[in-house]
Amino acid sequence: MGRSPCCEKVGLKKGPWTPEEDQKLLAYIEEHGHGSWRALPAKAGLQRCGKSCRLRWTNYLRPDIKRGKFSLQEEQTIIQLHALLGNRWSAIATHLPKRTDNEIKNYWNTHLKKRLAKMGIDPVTHKPKNETLGSPQGYSKSTANLSHIAQWESARLEAEARLARESKLRATSLSATLRTTEGSPTSTLSFSENNNMLRAAINGPGSGELVADEEVEWKCLGKRTNTDFLGFQVDTATTLAFGGEVQWIPETSDGEVGAGFTGMLLDNSSDVGGGESNNARGGSSIEEGEESGNYWNSIFNLVISSSPPDSPSVF
DNA sequence: AAACAACACAACCGCACCACA
C-alpha cells in the first residue's frame, strides 16, 4: 500500500534507552498521557520514533509492570495457554497480570521452549515428539494418552480457528461475577489465583475450586454444580461431555456474553473434546475430560520435575 | 586473566488490523 514509515528515520536514536530518555518519557506521559505516539517524541524532547517510545513504555516503563523471575504458577499458565493459543503472546499476557507479551514471549523462547524440548515435548504442538527420538522422561505413551493428545490437538485447532473467526470479539473484561439463571441472586466470587482455574482445567470439572482470573466476568447458566473448563463455555454438548448441567459463559464488562478470551475459544456449537474432528466421542465423556486433564498433568509434572532446584513448588 | 560461548532480555522491524477522512 506504500504507506509512509512511522517516523523519520534520519537522526533518530536507536538502541538501548538511557536513564535520561526514560525519565523524559516517563515525565511526559505522567503529565500529558501518551496521546499520539507519533507526536510524542517531539513533544517530550526525545530523538526517538513514536514506535520506539510506545514499546519502551509498554514493555518497560509502565508502572503496572511486574518484573523479575516468573513463578512456577506463571510458567504453568504460560505453557497451558500456549498449548491452546499458540504464539498469541498478547492473549496469553491478558491472563498474566502485570506481565507484558514481550516478556512472556522472551521467557517462552529462552526458558520454557527449551525445557519442553528437552523433555521430548514439541513446544509447538505440545505433543510428545516421535518415539524414535526417545520417550520423554516419565511420559507414558499409553493409548489413552495418545487419544487425549489427539483430542487436545483437535480442540486446540478448533480454538485457533475460532480465534480467527471471532477476533472481533477480543475484549479485555474486568471484575469477576458469577450468576445463575435460577432466580437466585447474583453471586460474586472472588478469584484469587489463576493457578486454581488452571488446576480445574487440568483435572477437569468437579476437580476442585472454580477459580478464575479476577479480571474476567463469568456468567453461569444453569445449576452451578460444576466447574468451568479453562473458561470454556460449557454448552449442551460439553455439559454432556462433562456430565454436568451448567453453562459457564464469559461475559464482558458491558454484559455481552460470549466475548473475551473464553468466548473466543468456544461457542455454543463447539465441543471441547474435539469440535468437528472425527475423534471418537462415544463412551464416557467424563473420562475424556479426565484424560485431557491427565495429559496436562503429565506435561506439568514433567515441567515441574525438570525445573531448577530453586524453583518453588506449587502443587 | 583472557577469550570464547551461551544465555537473557531489550529493542527493532515488518506486517496486519482498524478507524477515519
Added chain:
DNA sequence: CTGTGGTGCGGTTGTGTTGTT
C-alpha cells in the same frame, strides 16, 4: 470504496551479562 495514519502483534536481532575453558 480507497488511502492513510495510528496502533498492536509476533518474529527476529542486537547487546550486555554470565559461565566455561
